[in-house]
Amino acid sequence: MTHLLAVGGSDAGIAAALRARELDPTTDVTVVLADEFPNFSICGIPYWVSGDVATEASLAHRTRADLEAAGMTVRSSTWASAVDVDRRLLTVTGPVGEEEISYDELLIGTGAAPARPAGVPFGEPGIHLLHSMTDAEQVVAALEQLPAGSRVAVVGAGYIGLEMTEGLVARGFDTTLIQRGPEVLSTLDPELGTLVTAEVRRHGATVLTGSTVTGITLAGGGQWRVATSSTSGDAEGTFALVVVCVGVHPVTDLAVAAGVQLGQGGAIVVDASMRTGVPHVWAAGDCVVTHHRHLGTTWLPLGTTAHKQGRVAGENMLGGSKVFAGSVGTQVVKVFDLVAARTGLRQHETGPLDVSPLTRVTVADDHKRYYPGAVPLTISVTGDQSTGRLLGAQIVGQRTAEISKRIDTFATALHAELTVDDVIDLDLSYTPPLGSPWDAVQVAAQGWERAAAAANQAAVDQAAVTA
Numbered sequence: 001m002t003h004l005l006a007v008g009g010s011d012a013g014i015a016a017a018l019r020a021r022e023l024d025p026t027t028d029v030t031v032v033l034a035d036e037f038p039n040f041s042i043c044g045i046p047y048w049v050s051g052d053v054a055t056e057a058s059l060a061h062r063t064r065a066d067l068e069a070a071g072m073t074v075r076s077s078t079w080a081s082a083v084d085v086d087r088r089l090l091t092v093t094g095p096v097g098e099e100e101i102s103y104d105e106l107l108i109g110t111g112a113a114p115a116r117p118a119g120v121p122f123g124e125p126g127i128h129l130l131h132s133m134t135d136a137e138q139v140v141a142a143l144e145q146l147p148a149g150s151r152v153a154v155v156g157a158g159y160i161g162l163e164m165t166e167g168l169v170a171r172g173f174d175t176t177l178i179q180r181g182p183e184v185l186s187t188l189d190p191e192l193g194t195l196v197t198a199e200v201r202r203h204g205a206t207v208l209t210g211s212t213v214t215g216i217t218l219a220g221g222g223q224w225r226v227a228t229s230s231t232s233g234d235a236e237g238t239f240a241l242v243v244v245c246v247g248v249h250p251v252t253d254l255a256v257a258a259g260v261q262l263g264q265g266g267a268i269v270v271d272a273s274m275r276t277g278v279p280h281v282w283a284a285g286d287c288v289v290t291h292h293r294h295l296g297t298t299w300l301p302l303g304t305t306a307h308k309q310g311r312v313a314g315e316n317m318l319g320g321s322k323v324f325a326g327s328v329g330t331q332v333v334k335v336f337d338l339v340a341a342r343t344g345l346r347q348h349e350t351g352p353l354d355v356s357p358l359t360r361v362t363v364a365d366d367h368k369r370y371y372p373g374a375v376p377l378t379i380s381v382t383g384d385q386s387t388g389r390l391l392g393a394q395i396v397g398q399r400t401a402e403i404s405k406r407i408d409t410f411a412t413a414l415h416a417e418l419t420v421d422d423v424i425d426l427d428l429s430y431t432p433p434l435g436s437p438w439d440a441v442q443v444a445a446q447g448w449e450r451a452a453a454a455a456n457q458a459a460v461d462q463a464a465v466t467a
Contacts, residue, residue, distance in 0.1 A: 002104045003027075004028070004029045005106050007032050007033075009037070009076070010285065012284035012306040014038065014067070015306070015314065016317065017029045017031055017314060021072070023315060024318055032090070032092055033078065034078065038076065040133050045160075046160060049143070056136070079093045080254050082254075083254065088280060105317040106281050107284060107314075110250075110287045119214060120213070121216060127244070129244055129245075139243060143171065148173070152241045153178060153224075153226050155178045156178070158186070159333045165177045166200075169203055169336075176206040176208065178211050191380070192396045196340050208228060211235070223238045224240075250265060252266060255276070265289070267289045270283050272323040274288070274309055274313035274316060282317055290327050296352075300329055305327050308325075330342070330411040341403050344382070350382070350392075357384065358384075358452055367434050367435050368435075371433050377406070383452065385455055389418075390419060390422075390423060406441050420449055
């Protein structure tokens with residue numbers, strides 16, 4: 001009987017364990033996790049904080065009982081500290097003290113940890129990170145002690161920061177969102193990001209863009225003074241609670257102790273089979289480098305990627321030959337009544353490629369205008385001006401406009417290495433309440449083709465003048 005040992009009970013570790021048990025129900029699987037929350041949806045945390053998800057337990061993809069019923073041994077509140085590669089032993093410290101667990105194949109799925117910027121007094125009451133279920137419990141407990149209308153600051157306007165801002169506004173808090181970049185959601189081009197910034201402000205939150213937090217200090221009365229600096233001058237505000245959401249870094253201490261090599265972003269180097277290069281040691285999820293279908297190897301921590309990588313690892317740990325097909329970085333987020341999505345590369349991200357990037361922004365209705373409720377979609381398409389190859393897309397529009405479906409159309413095209421013209425030729429569904437004979441993604445693709453033709457003609461004309 002093969003004994004698989006997974007360190008980490010989130011997306012990658014559980015996906016690997018489930019796949020192994022699916023392929024061979026006799027496989028002995030042990031999952032080691034440092035907290036008490038196996039297989040919880042970290043992505044759902046802001047919605048529990050907001051109250052959209054009624055209970056903490058609802059965030060569990062599967063309960064501990066479900067996992068044990070699936071044939072796994074779950075070792076919670078257990079910290080893995082060392083790997084004896086030669087003897088295939090993992091040293092852990094848990095409720096019964098330090099011990100060694102043997103394995104035939106080991107998966108490291110230790111994930112990522114939140115960044116802790118300098119000048120922030122983490123650990124003090126009222127100063128919170130938001131990354132784990134324990135973090136979420138602490139934030140919810142703190143919010144429940146605050147009177148309605150209390151001032152709360154969110155530092156960082158990425159996906160979690162935006163979702164938290166929406167949740168805090170919904171709970172009646174006077175919320176300020178502090179963002180270092182020129183617009184919220186820096187994964188979008190500013191032209192589209194400004195639409196999201198406006199949406200946050202429209203719902204009553206204060207948004208400070210182009211602002212860097214320079215210090216957080218006690219102001220008395222249980223309040224915190226947050227100082228910021230920007231090109232428009234320094235400022236400060238006083239808040240009852242501060243939530244910091246400014247990114248993550250891979251957790252690799254255990255992997256380094258096992259002799260595993262690190263690569264981009266300080267993440268664990270793995271091949272497409274999720275092998276680390278150390279015998280019988282595999283890795284997957286937010287702690288590993290990512291194969292990107294355009295960029296080659298990069299680091300792109302996403303839950304969808306972690307699930308796929310874990311599944312690949314689970315199959316290969318039993319002797320399979322599965323490979324991770326690669327990511328194109330598809331992401332989507334709801335911000336109040338808007339949805340913002342992206343896939344592939346933005347123009348400035350194409351630098352490593354031998355391409356001539358061109359980006360065109362088009363506004364198109366989500367369905368036929370004569371049918372009530374039509375709303376505009378702002379769609380950015382990036383392609384290679386020389387070959388017509390699709391390189392990336394971004395969409396911002398109303399929540400009702402099926403934006404996730406449309407970004408998935410672009411993502412599928414990117415995965416298949418289609419040209420922009422190929423997107424125009426796709427046979428997409430149509431009915432007046434939901435779309436148009438030319439879907440919005442095709443209208444945007446046509447807009448890009450016109451822009452590319454004009455740019456190519458201008459280059460020809462310029463060459464003729466120069467000659």
